[in-house]
Amino acid sequence: MAKSRYFYCLFLMNSLINIINFVPRELIDRRFGGALMSILIGTILGTLFVYIFTVLIAKFPGKGFPEIFDSLLPKKLARILLVLFAGLWCVAGGVTLLSFVDITLRFISPDSNPYTVVISFLVLVCICCRFDSLSLLYGLEIILSVTLPLIIYGLVKALINPDFNWDSVLQVTTYFWHKPDLMSLSAATFSFSGYLNLAIFNRVFHGLKLKHVWILGVEGLFVLLLTLLVPIGYFGTVAIDKHVYTWFSTADSIRMESFIIERMLFIFYFAYLSLSLVSVIVHWHGGLELFKGALSSVKKHSPKAERWKEWGILSLFSAMVLSLMGLDQYQLNMFGAWFLQIRWFGEMFIIALLFYCYRKVRRGKL
Numbered sequence: 001m002a003k004s005r006y007f008y009c010l011f012l013m014n015s016l017i018n019i020i021n022f023v024p025r026e027l028i029d030r031r032f033g034g035a036l037m038s039i040l041i042g043t044i045l046g047t048l049f050v051y052i053f054t055v056l057i058a059k060f061p062g063k064g065f066p067e068i069f070d071s072l073l074p075k076k077l078a079r080i081l082l083v084l085f086a087g088l089w090c091v092a093g094g095v096t097l098l099s100f101v102d103i104t105l106r107f108i109s110p111d112s113n114p115y116t117v118v119i120s121f122l123v124l125v126c127i128c129c130r131f132d133s134l135s136l137l138y139g140l141e142i143i144l145s146v147t148l149p150l151i152i153y154g155l156v157k158a159l160i161n162p163d164f165n166w167d168s169v170l171q172v173t174t175y176f177w178h179k180p181d182l183m184s185l186s187a188a189t190f191s192f193s194g195y196l197n198l199a200i201f202n203r204v205f206h207g208l209k210l211k212h213v214w215i216l217g218v219e220g221l222f223v224l225l226l227t228l229l230v231p232i233g234y235f236g237t238v239a240i241d242k243h244v245y246t247w248f249s250t251a252d253s254i255r256m257e258s259f260i261i262e263r264m265l266f267i268f269y270f271a272y273l274s275l276s277l278v279s280v281i282v283h284w285h286g287g288l289e290l291f292k293g294a295l296s297s298v299k300k301h302s303p304k305a306e307r308w309k310e311w312g313i314l315s316l317f318s319a320m321v322l323s324l325m326g327l328d329q330y331q332l333n334m335f336g337a338w339f340l341q342i343r344w345f346g347e348m349f350i351i352a353l354l355f356y357c358y359r360k361v362r363r364g365k366l
Helices: 005-017 023-029 035-057 065-072 075-108 114-128 133-160 166-173 182-204 214-242 246-252 264-295 303-326 329-365
Strands: none
Touching (some): 005 214, 023 214, 023 246, 023 329, 035 166, 035 182, 035 214, 035 329, 065 075, 065 182, 065 264, 065 329, 075 114, 075 264, 075 303, 075 329, 133 182, 133 214, 133 246, 133 264, 182 214, 182 329, 214 246, 246 264
């Protein structure tokens, strides 16, 4: 049985990983068109979604989506929903993986073969995501304990750097009252989506009770503001348009006089390489278990047959990633933007569906 602190680890992982996904680019593109207002509204909505979802999922202690849907929904509908949700989890991990492959090729090893890099990551991810849920939570906690101090150190170095231009930040804040659009709201709420991993990890939580949910809102708001404003403070309100991965460009601009490694980029890359791979492993573990739930039957299969099933599902996930390797930068950004919007509507549907299941259980007890 997992303790409640592991939920905070899942939330923090997803919140931090948005720095390398498509969230910074979408918010920065709208820095004069409602990005700050979308961060405020997204924080309120995201915190509300976290609270509602955790309260509902706590009504099903020790159960994941496969067990909940199998007992409360028609069998065919349950299988269809589980396959769709498995696809969503697969894409969530795939987007992070594709982003980091691109970052590796741009900043660390431009001469490497792209398929060598992505296959190396896929082998590690596919092996690790077959571990049991509790082991993955233990590993996530260890990775966060190593990477979080490095990320905090990088943030502090960025903010106290004399090259940081506070005037650019203040200029962006003058556009606070501009109305946000759907895309900026979808990007802002992604920072709070870590709670969705309870779809599978709730199996190891029994009676999950969150205290001080407002802390999650403050943390998400803080991360989103840093995501938007720190790169603008370095590159200005206009020149920031020239950078694709704004935070890695920012890290590449920071020099460390007191470290053996002179460029902050390498420490930042190591921290986010570890965090990104764990994030993909967690998402694909969720997708794998959801897909297995859709294919489950009353008849028990041998351990060898179960292993073949798992590797078959992971082969499909890997094939999806490899098929998207041919996308250019513009197409990849468009794909990420569509994912952010579909994910947000998917969250609303999942919460509504979980509420329906809870009401059905409650009516059955009356």
